[in-house]
Amino acid sequence: MTYATLDIERSDSGITTLWLAREDKHNAMSAQMMDELVRTADELDEDDSTRVVILAAKGKTFCAGGDLTWMQAQADKDRTGKIEEARRLADMLKRLDSLKKPLIARVQGPAYGGGVGLMSVCDLVVAAQGTKFSLTETRLGLIPATIGPYVVRRMGEGNARQVFMNAKAFGPERAQSLGLVSLVAPVEDLDAIVQEEARSYLNCAPGAVADAKALACALARMPSSTQIEYTIGKLADRWETQEAQDGIRAFFAKETPAWRK
Template sequence: MSGYDTLMLETDARGVAMLTLNRPDKHNAMNAAMIAELADAATRLATDEAVRVVVLASSGPTFCAGGDLQWMRDQARKDRQGKIEGATALALMLKALDELPKPLIGRVQGNAFGGGIGLMAVCDIVITVEGAEFALTETRLGLIPATIGPYVVRRIGEGHARRLFLNARRFEAVIAREIGLVSAVRPTGELDAAVEEEAAAFLDCAPGAVSSAKSLVRSLARGTAGDPLACSIGLLADRWESDEGRAGIDAFLNRRPMPWAPK
């Protein structure tokens, strides 16, 4: 899959898709075009049955510097309805990535600020490098991290968010790991191997079950499951009755490879 101006999108034979922010000269800052293309890519990846895992990466030394300055200038010139439309596009893009029914791994090879942290927060796993720095810089500009807020607060918790949203200070990769924004920190030379290890683990799992498990975590954590007991019982029964569930149990009992495992 291709055809983007601000992104690169490639899928290997195993079904691992690499979605790469590709504005290195602008530190991969998000403008209107990138926001629209990320939303489109999320939709395409969600419906592509050949894709089993998505890696969100970027080119150049910076993962994502947040909002593009020209895009922010353009937003400032718009009337309120225009501002609402711009914010809505950003919010819906983040929502589409957050609800992607495939595992989303963040490959963070450098610094991330503002909206870049929002992109990290919608990933299921984030691997970054030693020396990377992060900051929610919006209040320095008289703004707030609003559209990314729901995802960042859920990721790091209210206590850490109260500090980092308000004071805009930089924090290092080790702190990002301690507060839950980052899953693991690796030396630069080990980043790709760490991402590959995470991606390969998903390939041993049934894709439908992975998608259902991701949805379950999201609904339980956000209180949208209704009665959690009844919900969990029904979902387990659904998986037992699914083609994957039957095939997995049969393969296990008969000591055969799982049908979805890499050949």
């Protein structure tokens, strides 16, 4: 199967690389990319030749978050439409989170908003030195709602509260201390380290790996349907506030919103 926003690179070893391929858009997530990520996860789970998946990105940016055109379209929808689009993102994250195969993030560049959400559903995150991360939603008058269950689970509440609200950028070493990043690699060694981590799974029984991952997820109490519905509603609530409308309008008009000092 071919995709418009993704590339799939398979190797004989059993390591498959899933590339975000919207380099010209900084790999921002459009509705199409979200839908294709769900279909790809289904495909890879059914592919017995794939034993490990690396989530990587073309270009200089890992993922800039939500696509601006998609975000602007959300702002124009009624509440039902806002909830549908929030659910699209929530369902995509849930599907990647439940992937049976080990999922390793190869983070070669910045990740913002939803990009941090993508990192949070991975089993292992290897980030290059010099990368930057930020939960930028509050800068637009929004909140990191649908990615929230995964980010909070990944970092823990105390760490998440340090970065959830201020939209400040932080580097890979800080991300590692927060629990978001597993390993920090020199840029020139990023691929070698990612491949080394991926190969370690090949020494293990694939069925046992899948069951061990499922066990870890169950023991950690994966996000309940109540939490997911709650965050979908909260994001729709935020989209309807004057702050969000002003923030989005100011962003596209390249103006400074009233709250920014």
